[in-house]
Amino acid sequence: MNNSTASRWTALLVPTLAVVLGLLIGAVIMALMGYDPLVGYTAVLDGVIGNSYFFGETLRAVTPLIFSGLAVAFAFRTGLFNIGVEGQYIVGQLAAAYVGVSFDLPPVLHAAMAVLAAMIAAGLYAGIAGWLKARLGVHEVITTIMLNYIALASANYLIRNFLKGPGERTEDILPTASLASTWLSDMFEGARVNWGLLIALGFSLLIYWLLWKTTTGYELRAVGLNPHASEYAGMSVPRNIVLAMVISGALAGAGGAADTLGVYGYMNISAGFSGIGFDGIAVALIGSNNPFGVILGAILFGGLSFGADNMQRVEGIPTESIKIVISIVIYFVAASAIVHWLLGKFRRRQEVQSS
């Protein structure tokens, strides 16, 4: 086995072993608390593949996580930590709802414009953090956290004063802007899985292509890996930082648009965050910051979280136990040294045996 395939296998093995360890330790904690982990995990699995409606709803839950995971992973690849996906998702929701409610356009075009508006708005919003980092050296972790709260408060204000529909939410978007899909929904007994899923998969491909097959992507990654060397090589570090944040934010915004246009059809005034942006951090990490890894990470994360509801409903085991499992998975992804160490031991033993 040559070196690059070996490292590719390790890249897959680390998250896989992390998942196994997470499930095992989670089971121990559940057992210590007096719950039967086997019963719990079975109920989780049942909540995902028990019937085709559950499976469709799982895919619905996975969709925004692909977007938010991609947004975080893209930023990580360019050397930035975007904790602001949560806020950018809100900005995307708002822009999509605005275009969906306020404009009269033919079908498909209307939906496309709404998604585009969401991506531009959220991209620019994230660009603020990029600009502040590039020009003034303000750490993006702090600014994106602050921008989350500002997005939440401003969106609530704008909905209440300019887009108010019945109840604590906007008007319904026009049917022409909807991303709901009858054939997808029918396939899964009325689950709210929608075109957003296919858009998410498309974006995963696009981001892979952008990062690894274009000059722009090469520059973005180079600046992330070593800003000084990149500058010496003639790349503009500030420009690439801002661009990276804008693209990351646009992905988050597309996720917001997919949920507003595909699942709910309106946007709520909300007291707190949906958590989709923060979960995106976990998804990106489980997926090794690789666009295809993100899809797998989102399926795992979305599946476990959605199935956990069924576990609490049927078996009375708190959904939080799944959150614990996920946190342990992230921990072992971070502490991949353990996994490498285990692998090293394993390999050494093989070598001893074969010689």
Added chain:
Amino acid sequence: MSLADILIILINGTIIFSTPLILTALGGVFSERSGVVNIGLEGLMVIGAFAAAVVTIFAGEQWGLAPGLAPWLGILAAMVAGVLFAIPHAVASVDLKADQVVSGVALNFFAAGFALFMVKKLFEGAGQTTTVQHTFNKVNVGFLADIPVIGPLLEGLFNIYPVSYLAFVLVGVAYYVLYKTPFGLRLRAVGEHPRAADTLGVNVRRMRYTAVMISGGLAGIGGGALSIAISSSFTHATVSGHGFMALAAMIFGKWHPLGAMGAALFFGLATALASLSQTIGLANYFPSELLNALPYLLTILALAGVVGRAESPHALGKPYEKGSR
């Protein structure tokens, strides 16, 4: 209401709202000065808030502890819980050479899951604890209130919880420890140049473990102050971002105890202003939703304009490997 009354309420509110932030930001200073990024402050606060609320409730209402002692036992429990939950982060950051940001994220997820899991277990499936009955009594300035003219003013200003006094005392202690003792010098040295410190016989590993555990203890107390003294219960929304705010305060305060305190007071002021907006009629001119965003907006402006580039500890986020260059 006279202007003086409003000012008193404002200052009083500032102190109360900034207390958890001061304590947690101090924790951040310890950890990051030793070279370990601690984005897990949020999770450590969650654990502290949970432990303090639960122990205070059980100690006061079931174990029959004196009502005055129950919240103190709660704060102690919060500190111990914070220290314990910081250990995995230290293991990952120091021994496993893990990505410290990721490990911190894991800690945040774990704390949120674990605390709510335990709440459901302890309170028959409810998503929150019962209300903390035996909370702190506000402590006043005592005999100083008898001083003519300024006495009533002092009484109004310092009508605060004892944890607030504790926070200010700990700022002084942290400053003294970090800047006036050999321990503090060593702690900062391993955060700036671990190899040099190692050469001079400082145990980098032990210093970083200690610093991360101190940071857990302080963030735990910060969370405890939040759940016992401010919100009087623990729910999934009790901490909601305070740990991140404390992290911002630490950076804003340039990784210095006094600076962190100043920044935390500033956040507290903005929060107090927002919560006072109805009373003082500010809400008539400015929508209340946007006032809620004020602390965050001010933080960005302050970081962008006033403070300039913040210099982080040199070895921050870099695992130390003995013998490496």
